[in-house]
Amino acid sequence: MTVLGMPAVPPRGSGNLRGTEKFPAAAHHELANTQLRRNIGKATHTIRAKRLNVTDELPDWQQLRDAGAAVKRDVLGRLPELLIELEAAVVARGGVVHWAADATEANAIVTDLVRKTGSDEVIKVKSMATQEIGLNEHLEDQGITAYETDLAELIVQLGHDKPSHILVPAIHRNRAEIREIFLREMPDVDPDLDDNPAHLAAAARKFLRRKFMTVPVAVSGANFGIAETGTLAVVESEGNGRMCLTLPQTLITVMGIEKLLPTFRDLEVFLQLLPRSSTGERMNPYTSMWTGVTPGDGPQEFHLVLLDNGRTAALADGVGREALHCIRCSACLNVCPVYERTGGHAYGSTYPGPIGAVLSPQLAGMDTPGDPNATLPFASSLCGACFDACPVKIDIPSLLVELRHQKVEHAPFGVEAAAMKAASLAMSSSRRWTAAQKAAGLGRLLAGRKGKITTLPGPLGGWTEARDIPAPPKQTFRQWWNSDEGRAALAQAREKGRQQ
Numbered sequence: 001m002t003v004l005g006m007p008a009v010p011p012r013g014s015g016n017l018r019g020t021e022k023f024p025a026a027a028h029h030e031l032a033n034t035q036l037r038r039n040i041g042k043a044t045h046t047i048r049a050k051r052l053n054v055t056d057e058l059p060d061w062q063q064l065r066d067a068g069a070a071v072k073r074d075v076l077g078r079l080p081e082l083l084i085e086l087e088a089a090v091v092a093r094g095g096v097v098h099w100a101a102d103a104t105e106a107n108a109i110v111t112d113l114v115r116k117t118g119s120d121e122v123i124k125v126k127s128m129a130t131q132e133i134g135l136n137e138h139l140e141d142q143g144i145t146a147y148e149t150d151l152a153e154l155i156v157q158l159g160h161d162k163p164s165h166i167l168v169p170a171i172h173r174n175r176a177e178i179r180e181i182f183l184r185e186m187p188d189v190d191p192d193l194d195d196n197p198a199h200l201a202a203a204a205r206k207f208l209r210r211k212f213m214t215v216p217v218a219v220s221g222a223n224f225g226i227a228e229t230g231t232l233a234v235v236e237s238e239g240n241g242r243m244c245l246t247l248p249q250t251l252i253t254v255m256g257i258e259k260l261l262p263t264f265r266d267l268e269v270f271l272q273l274l275p276r277s278s279t280g281e282r283m284n285p286y287t288s289m290w291t292g293v294t295p296g297d298g299p300q301e302f303h304l305v306l307l308d309n310g311r312t313a314a315l316a317d318g319v320g321r322e323a324l325h326c327i328r329c330s331a332c333l334n335v336c337p338v339y340e341r342t343g344g345h346a347y348g349s350t351y352p353g354p355i356g357a358v359l360s361p362q363l364a365g366m367d368t369p370g371d372p373n374a375t376l377p378f379a380s381s382l383c384g385a386c387f388d389a390c391p392v393k394i395d396i397p398s399l400l401v402e403l404r405h406q407k408v409e410h411a412p413f414g415v416e417a418a419a420m421k422a423a424s425l426a427m428s429s430s431r432r433w434t435a436a437q438k439a440a441g442l443g444r445l446l447a448g449r450k451g452k453i454t455t456l457p458g459p460l461g462g463w464t465e466a467r468d469i470p471a472p473p474k475q476t477f478r479q480w481w482n483s484d485e486g487r488a489a490l491a492q493a494r495e496k497g498r499q500q
């Protein structure tokens with residue numbers, strides 16, 4: 001499938017979609033940070049409880065989830081036609097539409113548009129798409145300063161840090177750390193600033209107000225784009241986004257092509273699903289919508305950059321297609337036992353947590369040797385909590401299993417592939433299986449008196465780096481079944497059955 005304006009074989013995504021370190025090593029490092037674990041544990045538990053409160057109170061929550069999944073399925077089934085419809089609607093209302101195949105193209109388009117305004121500053125609404133393409137870094141290289149206006153994003157930016165959560169990017173920071181960052185990095189900050197949250201917010205507000213009133217161009221993402229009307233929607237909690245969307249002369253929106261909804265009415269479903277799943281609120285404090293340009297009201301120039309960056313490639317793949325249903329609510333992060341312990345930085349990608357473990361390999365690929373993205377599908381216990389929490393019913397555990405399978409398939413000479421082939425050979429013959437079970441008894445020697453194997457030799461060592469293997473039992477089930485004890489147990493069970 002190709003999308004208008006895109007080459008027949010679109011490139012994989014680029015930008016901040018691939019870390020430099022493999023997940024196990026990065027997770028090992030992050031696990032040593034007890035402050036981070038405390039901060040994340042506290043925050044995720046709080047949001048989780050709030051989410052359950054507001055989802056449990058809706059008698060039709062499951063039907064809403066079904067409706068959300070059905071709309072997204074429909075969108076991805078006819079994406080090219082809906083994108084053309086959106087483009088026509090935006091243009092008809094005075095907007096300009098740009099198509100970007102990857103991060104490089106998107107960054108170049110935005111830079112060019114900002115330059116044309118004559119400004120060397122932009123204010124930004126929180127946006128995953130612009131993080132994905134590394135827009136701030138690119139603008140900085142081009143001599144343009146981008147100011148994040150979402151409070152948590154501002155903390156991350158001033159701290160020269162990376163976001164660690166989709167919704168709460170500074171979830172890994174506590175208020176003492178935030179105070180230190182503000183005192184160090186915020187111009188004209190009160191030197192007596194304490195770590196009272198209200199005082200910290202007031203300091204940020206004072207700093208940002210100056211930018212809202214003076215910077216003539218804003219860059220945003222979009223939670224939804226409505227094909228029928230050309231309307232873009234952003235939901236947020238602070239109102240800073242709305243300032244960016246209304247005050248500047250020029251507004252540039254970068255939106256992933258999968259963020260479409262066919263009709264305005266479809267918003268009804270998603271404006272219930274998203275706030276309840278993300279912040280645990282019944283509705284978002286600020287829902288901003290705009291359609292093209294309105295003379296004398298708001299930005300007088302509006303540009304929409306439609307970003308592919310690996311999405312068309314993902315769309316062609318069953319796993320990738322389902323991952324594109326994601327509405328970035330972050331509910332799956334907040335329930336994930338792995339995320340809760342490692343935090344978001346260990347994933348090394350714009351998208352952390354369970355959905356990041358699926359989405360990042362899908363958008364950027366995981367086929368190059370030693371690719372850190374190839375370790376992400378293994379960053380899960382497959383407990384299924386993410387599936388239960390997902391408002392659009394993405395079956396993340398099954399997608400992770402499929403990606404693991406693809407990874408093993410793509411590495412036919414690797415240790416895992418060899419192990420799988422050996423297991424398959426042993427299990428396909430009862431004689432070989434019995435012999436293998438006898439050989440497994442040797443493991444008892446390795447386990448010794450501790451009753452567990454803590455290190456394996458060679459490439460198998462990777463398995464025991466993070467876990468111990470229990471010693472094989474003295475007797476296999478088959479041996480027990482054929483023993484006097486097994487036969488006596490069977491006779492006893494039969495007798496009990498007769499009496500009942």
Ligand code: SF4
Nearest residue numbers: 326327329330332390
């Ligand atoms: S996968 Fe589902 S739960 Fe996770 S962020 Fe996306 S929509 Fe939310």
